[in-house]
Amino acid sequence: MAEWMLDIVLVIALLVTAGSALWSRDLFRAVVFFIAFGLLMALAWVRLNAPDIALAEAAIGAGLTGVLLLDATRHLSNRDSGRKNRGGGQS
Amino acid sequence: MTPSLLYALAGAALCGIGLFGFILISHLLRKLLAFNLMGSGVFLVLVGLAQHRSGPDPVPQALVLTGIVVAIAATALAVVLIRRYYHLAGKTALDDAARETLRDQGSRQVREEPGE
Amino acid sequence: MSRILRSLSVASVCLVFVAGLAFVIWEISAVATPVDLPARLAENLERSSVENPVTAVLLNFRSYDTLLEIGVLVIAGIAGISVARTSSLEDPELRTSDELLYALQRWLIPLMLLLAGYLLWAGSDRPGGAFQAGAVLAASGVLMRLGGIPMDFLRPGLMLRLGLSLGFAVFLLVAVASALHGGEFLAYPPEMAKTLIVVIETVLTLSIAMVLLALFVSAPVNNAEEPEEGGS
Amino acid sequence: MTASALLPVFALMTSLTAAIIIFTLPEQKHRLRTVVNLTAALLKLLLVGLMIWGVFQGREYGVSFTMVPGVDFVLRADALAMLFAGLSAALWLLTTVYAVGYLEGSPNRSRFFGFFSLCVASTMGIALAGNLFTFFLFYEMLTLSTYPLVVHRGTQQALRAGRTYIIYTLTGGAVLLLGISLLHSFAGDLPFRPGGHFAGIGPDLQAPLSIVFVILIAGLGVKAAIVPLHGWLPTAMVAPAPVSALLHAVAVVKAGAFGIVRVVFEIYGLETANALGLLSGLAAIAAFTIVYGSVRALSQSDLKRRLAFSTVSQVSYIILGLCLLGPVGVAGGLVHLVHQGVMKITLFFCAGNYAETLGIHRIDELDGAGRRMPATSVAFTLAAFGMIGTPPLAGFITKWTMGTGALATGMDWVIAVLVVSSLLNAAYFLPVLNRIWFREQKDPWTEERQWGRFETSAWLLWPPLVTAAFLVLAGVLASASFSPLGWVELIVAREVGP
């Protein structure tokens, strides 16, 4: 049961960080949540008996992507462009 | 029900969250985050579902490794494009397609010319 | 108003999608697969001459995927440096003023290089391999960049392009060499398989790191002529 | 490949090659272009002549290969094909001569002659097509190659006319395609064959066959300018005179009419079409078109527009002839394919001469033109009398043959149509002739120019004279075996039986 608890907590944490990464007001914080999400993913891969992916996820998913995005946020405005139009024509 | 299946279902949920964000959010970097979340969801489904019965399966794990590298390649390319776009146009979102093309048709013709 | 409606409709579509997906996953989980791939893999692992099954899949059974995947990475690198216009290397903005980071990197970088080496070496029989090692290598490169260490080889030029394509080129040469030998494309001669895989992994590590680093560096910086953000 | 296979291909290739050469020639090489044009025209006439001789001897020329699964590309020279091919080859030569003179000094000649040759190539293809599919191929090619000719002048009026033209013809083509595919879907690939394919069909196929017939005729009727599908023809008058001549006499309207002949004779078969009750409807429409076109022609003040409505009327003679069932009536209709072509091309050549030499476009400007341009006016007069049906000219032969044919099959009402039509023809041609010959010139000619030794340029003068002579000969020598009527009787003997 304890094992299950761990998995369930991990899954919930994954979903919460994912949601926070998308809906943080601040872009910087969104990226930080995303990095946290990546680290949790690495844990999840460990739980799934996939150490190779866990390593890659930690290095690439959380590490590199995170740095890349953080760097980008510094150069792009933190504010969401306040325009009310729809999301880039995707429908 | 095994933990693997739980992760697969979580992957499904992540896909949904990512899709929702991908469609609704107009800020390009956040869109990119949404894409990555969706990608993680798909990877979880791939491994979780396959390992649900037979235990560790290296094939989907290898596929996911490949997938992660492809995803980071795409993400990095997107970041480069977005930053360049921001540099040139000063925007972090794509404008609404229909309105934009209509408005542009008048003014941008000069730019399309061979020396573009 | 229409925005709320739109959000609601998208949300309901996504919910339906998730519900459908979850249901399908549940359904699938109940039936047995007609093909037992892990078993077959275990049977053939011996012949792949690598002990880590994931590495065996990546670099032997499905090496074509990996070859193409490195191609994708190189494409991203090419596209990245093709867009780069500003000579970002000279840009002081890039150097972080963070004292902590500056101090950290002295310790971290050697450690990370070591880790990368270990991951590469471990790849053939334990978890680890070219990707992970490459990523760690790239990450240490990023740290060095942030710390302001000039890395001239990252300047768009022949060296950079050579670095980008090195791993891919070696992989490709091995692939075609076996074909010229009369076998299929990408078929390694059994006695040399292990050596070839290690060689490929090594060069791949370098190239992967290079591409990732190039993409990080080539993201153009825009401060002086940065236009105002419109419409906010 | 034997000579028998190659002859039709060569006949097609002459004008196609000419087109390609002309397109690649620089605009300024006028002399070389003329040489190429005339050589190709003469060569084609020679080849067609050879084939006519061969067909007369009973030889068959043809080539075929499979294009798309289930569909063949077939070129075949039979007697009916040679009727049309001979007409277009002969008139192409004359029209080329005429066009060289007509376009002297105007821009874009390279473009014009290139498409002109393409247009003739398509006409040749239509003549030689051995099945509906091949026919359609060239039918659409004709549409495309005539468009640049119609809009040649590039004025707003020309562009509008071009648009009308292309909308009508492409829609017609689409309808035709629909008909052909429907037919193909339940009957397969049908080569043209005397007597048709549907003799003695079962009752279950009757309804679909009738529907397909209507669709096919509607598609072909656009080009044949059957009322109410004739709207494009008067509008297309803005094109240069040689183009109008070509459109009216040889290429476009004739392609439509020729297609109807092929469908009725060689797909359905005259008997079957009649048995399905399709021909009486067609006859009624044709008769209506004959009268309607003539009535409209009465009220036109523009010379070319009057001639255009006259074409609407005259082409339906061909179709009416088919519906007369008996061999004599059919011969009357078919021979009009040639006669109308010769007469109408003469009229258009003359109208072009008036326009180019004297600047005359409207009928009320023609006063006194006969004195100034006697030779042209004589040709015009002959052609007009031919249209009215005065013996012994070509038009009379048509009407006489059709009349006897109608009487033979008991369709007496056709006589009434013929009489009314002739009266109307007289009513719109005689006033024109009156002005040409018997009125004094009122105002000076608006754009008179002096060309060469004759009343106009020799290039412009000879073609109408030759065609006028031809229309007299076709009437006088109608009983000779190589007259149009003689040839048509040969066709009818082969198609319908004696």
Place this chain on the structure above:
Amino acid sequence: MTLLLMAGLLFTPLAWAVLTLLAGFRRGRGITWLGIVIQVLVSLALWAVVAGEGGFQYPLGGWQAPLGIELRVDGLAVTFVLLTALVAAASGLHAGFYLDPDKQWHRYFWPLFWFLWAGLNVVWLGNDLFNLYVGLELISLSAVGLVALGGQAEALRAAIRYLMAALLGSLAYLLGVALFYGQFGSLSLSGIAFALSHGSAQGAAGFALILMLFGLALKTALYPMHWWLPPAHGIARSPVSALLSALVVKGSFYIAARLWLELEAPLGSLALAQLLGILGSIAVFWGGWQALRQPKLKQVVAYSSVAQIGYLFLLFPLTWNTTEAVALQAQQAMTLQVISHALAKAAMFLSAGNLILSVGSNRVNALAGVSHFLPFSLFSFGLAGVSLMGLPPTGGFAAKWLFLQASLATGQWWWLVVLVGGGLLSAAYVFRVYRASFVEDSNIDHFFHPARRLEIIPMVLALLSLGLGLIAEPVLSVMALVFANGEGT
């Protein structure tokens, strides 16, 4: 011999990508042309081998499916390989003259070009679902890179939009792959088809198929998911537009078609088939209508791609639950439409690029009076247009004819409206361009004649698409070749 050919086919584009990456633009051009010769020859030889001896399976690395990746070299695949070789060769030659060698970023055109070519070959030959995914990404990323190459804000916007659509499409596809793997434990398409025909559970796999078809339709720009295509294809440099419209969208369509043809019997449904057909029909009309209204020449051509792609989707309703003969007819029609559209559209974009060079503007109205100068490119544009209109004897016509016959044979008469009406609509937008060129009112005195070699290339393509209708039979007979009996493993 065959083994060497296959190795050459797979190796050349990738190797040339590396070589050209190391060289500058001019040297890269020379290298590329050499590579084009090799690749065209190899493709031709392979086509000839398959035409002569039938298709075969090619296990990469000597590992058979499902453990390894097997390529499926059958008639359809080699036909498309050859088509790709032709169109890419034309675009590559044209680009060599068209692109400005002095813009330093143009050197990156060559490696991206070669990667794109490599990706296309992966897709044509692929039989492994995940391998196809990697191939798709190879194509998408290099295509996006090509669109963005040296572009300004507008081009970048188009490129980003394109990238986003492509990524979403790939993910949907990959999710489908994940479900398939979960259910069948195999990634080989023929393995899955085999398992399905031996009665595995089907409901879940149907969902996966729908997901994959959705993702691929998004990448193929099926209405209403076409929004990304016109900006990207319209703004890229002309040789790039030619590649994108002619080949790239076909790649994803091809996978969708392969999936459908292998799996439609157990997994398809009437509703799905009809839905795809209807969306395709709407695309035909919508794309045509939009093309008619575009003020810019390249946008006209781009929207015409949206319309022409619509026809391809008639494949789905015409193969679902129909007799073998009709299904074959529909497949032939699809193949011909792909080939003829590829040739015609490449010709159109290349000649549009030449015309823009000539008149110095991208507007349709700027063409007023150019036919005065008899521009060779206008002629190529026109000939290609004939194929799009579906007039005989072009390949477009042959395709339309086969679609018509298949529709009639299945009694699905409603597609007739689409086929006939769509042809008329395309005639309308093509004639709009012709019409503009015939205007004599405006006196343009200056007209730049591009180099002959730039003009010859689209002409050759246009003539090919024109002549395709005449030689459709032999082409189709090769396409129908599957694995020779006994050779397939």
